[in-house]
Amino acid sequence: MKKFYILFLCTLLIPEMAKAQTTDLCRGKYFTEAQGAAFLSAHVPTDLKSWKSRAEKIRAQIKSGMELTELPPRPKSQAVIHSKRVMEGYTVENVYFESLPGVFVTGNLYRPTLEENSYAGILCPHGHDGKAEGRLREQTQVRCANLAKMGAVVFTWDMLGYGDSKQCSHDIKKSLKLQTINSVRALDFLMEQSGVDANRIGITGESGGGTQSFLLAALDPRIKVSIPCVMISAHFFGGCNCESGMPIHKKGDTYQTNNVEIAALTAPRPMIMISDGADWTSNTPLVEYPFMQKIYALYRQANKLEQVHLAKDVHDYGPNKRMAMYPFVAKHLGLHLSRIQDAAGNFQESKTLLSAQELAAYNTLFPIPTHARMGDASISALLE
Numbered sequence: 001m002k003k004f005y006i007l008f009l010c011t012l013l014i015p016e017m018a019k020a021q022t023t024d025l026c027r028g029k030y031f032t033e034a035q036g037a038a039f040l041s042a043h044v045p046t047d048l049k050s051w052k053s054r055a056e057k058i059r060a061q062i063k064s065g066m067e068l069t070e071l072p073p074r075p076k077s078q079a080v081i082h083s084k085r086v087m088e089g090y091t092v093e094n095v096y097f098e099s100l101p102g103v104f105v106t107g108n109l110y111r112p113t114l115e116e117n118s119y120a121g122i123l124c125p126h127g128h129d130g131k132a133e134g135r136l137r138e139q140t141q142v143r144c145a146n147l148a149k150m151g152a153v154v155f156t157w158d159m160l161g162y163g164d165s166k167q168c169s170h171d172i173k174k175s176l177k178l179q180t181i182n183s184v185r186a187l188d189f190l191m192e193q194s195g196v197d198a199n200r201i202g203i204t205g206e207s208g209g210g211t212q213s214f215l216l217a218a219l220d221p222r223i224k225v226s227i228p229c230v231m232i233s234a235h236f237f238g239g240c241n242c243e244s245g246m247p248i249h250k251k252g253d254t255y256q257t258n259n260v261e262i263a264a265l266t267a268p269r270p271m272i273m274i275s276d277g278a279d280w281t282s283n284t285p286l287v288e289y290p291f292m293q294k295i296y297a298l299y300r301q302a303n304k305l306e307q308v309h310l311a312k313d314v315h316d317y318g319p320n321k322r323m324a325m326y327p328f329v330a331k332h333l334g335l336h337l338s339r340i341q342d343a344a345g346n347f348q349e350s351k352t353l354l355s356a357q358e359l360a361a362y363n364t365l366f367p368i369p370t371h372a373r374m375g376d377a378s379i380s381a382l383l384e
Contacts, residue, residue: 024065024247028239031258033283036235040260040291048298055265058257059218065248066177067383071184075101079189081109082366087352089113089339090148095155096164096361099185100382102373103178106164106361107135107157107186109193110148120200120333121190122147123216123223124156125183127207127317128240134162136356139206139317145350146326150335152202155190157182159208159242164361167372168379175242177383183216191222199224200333204325206230206317211243211259218265225332226266227325229274230315234260234287236280260288267292268299270332274321277311285309304332323347 031039045051063069079097093109112119124144126135134140135156144154160179161170172178191198202225203213210231217226231238237259238244250256263271273289275281281288289307296305308324326347330337342348362368373379 024250024252025244026237026249026258027244028237029235029280030237030249031235033235033287036233036258037283037287039256039258040234040287043261044291044294045298051295051298054261057255058261059265061251061255061257062215062218062248062262065246065251066180067174067246068177068180072100072181074185074188075099080366083358083363085354085358086113087145088350090145090350092145092354092359094359094361094366095157095189096366096368097185097189099182100178102371103167103379103382104165104368104372105157105182105186105189107155108144108359110144110154110156111193112148112151112153114151116151116195118197118200119195120152120202120329120335121193121196122152122154122201122329122333123183123186123190123203123205123213124154125203125205125209125212126156126159126162127205127209128159134158136163136359138351138353139322141353142349142351143204143317143322143325145352146322146340147329147335149339149350150326150330150337151339152329152333152335153190153193153196155186157186163356167374168376171241172376172380172383173241174246174380174383175240176244176246176248178379179212179242180215180219183212184220187216187220187222198222201225202227202329202333204229204329206321207315208238208240208243211238214259214263214266217269217271218262223266223269225270225329226263227272227274227328228263229317229321229325230276230279230281232259232263232273232275232284232288233280234258234283234291260291264292264295267295268301268304270304270328272306272308272325272328274324275307275309276313276315276321277309278313279315282311319349322349
């Protein structure tokens with residue numbers, strides 16, 4: 001009887017085990033920390049030619065896995081920008097525009113009040129914070145405001161299901177595909193703003209916004225500076241559909257990558273890796289950063305890669321992380337660091353926060369367009 005019971009269990013478990021082993025999705029802590037480190041050690045390229053060949057395979061699988069070998073046509077409708085508020089050193093406006101027919105990106109545009117011949121442009125995606133907060137969170141508003149004061153035109157937008165982006169839930173099956181399309185269209189929108197210099201475009205976000213940061217930099221050469229905060233990990237692949245819900249990391253038994261290699265596709269463009277001691281980036285100084293150094297060294301551009309590890313910090317885009325980011329973007333995007341410093345050189349951040357109502361993309365004067373698609377089924381059908 002015992003032997004029969006064991007055989008019966010095997011008939012139930014073996015198909016599930018096989019299914020788990022053959023899936024091409026790499027979710028969450030797909031590797032152990034030791035496996036992640038070993039993977040990187042086994043994939044250190046010997047020369048620039050071999051890395052460029054590897055990089056093309058990685059980039060091709062990202063596009064194939066996302067079903068974005070070709071981007072869908074950009075809608076011809078115009079962005080709506082409204083409700084301008086003048087703050088100390090910057091302005092804030094509310095925005096929505098179409099990324100696919102009937103699908104809208106919602107966010108806020110921050111601009112400097114001081115006029116210049118040209119401006120840097122910076123995208124600021126947010127992470128998986130509370131859905132009632134997202135881009136409205138203090139750390140996002142403060143970051144955007146201070147970058148604008150420094151001389152950048154800054155755009156931050158909602159993840160699916162967050163803030164004003166309520167046309168579908170965040171966990172639709174192909175959210176990675178749609179959020180990547182939204183990122184590309186956010187970049188299009190930013191670069192069309194008056195005075196924005198196409199050679200000074202950056203992106204920085206934390207957590208899931210960090211994933212969006214290194215993915216867009218990997219796919220779009222218009223990004224000149226990338227700052228993925230508290231996200232690049234050798235063993236953690238992102239735990240959400242919008243990060244790892246489509247097969248961008250693996251293809252059968254013949255191909256495997258991880259987020260460190262994907263982030264390395266930014267090379268030789270400037271990047272600073274900001275990590276902390278409380279999450280999956282805790283090993284960055286010993287594992288992820290040394291690998292990235294080797295990639296940048298192949299291009300003889302080691303000076304364009306930096307790393308700040310905050311061992312006592314947590315998983316966020318808090319003050320210490322922002323203080324590490326400001327000098328880097330000032331250096332590589334030509335921003336004015338002195339505008340947020342006192343006479344002693346200490347950072348003085350603007351922390352005037354606006355309410356969700358004040359930052360709303362939609363209101364009674366600017367309602368969501370009547371042709372907007374609504375519901376998970378409708379949005380998902382469009383992505384097929």
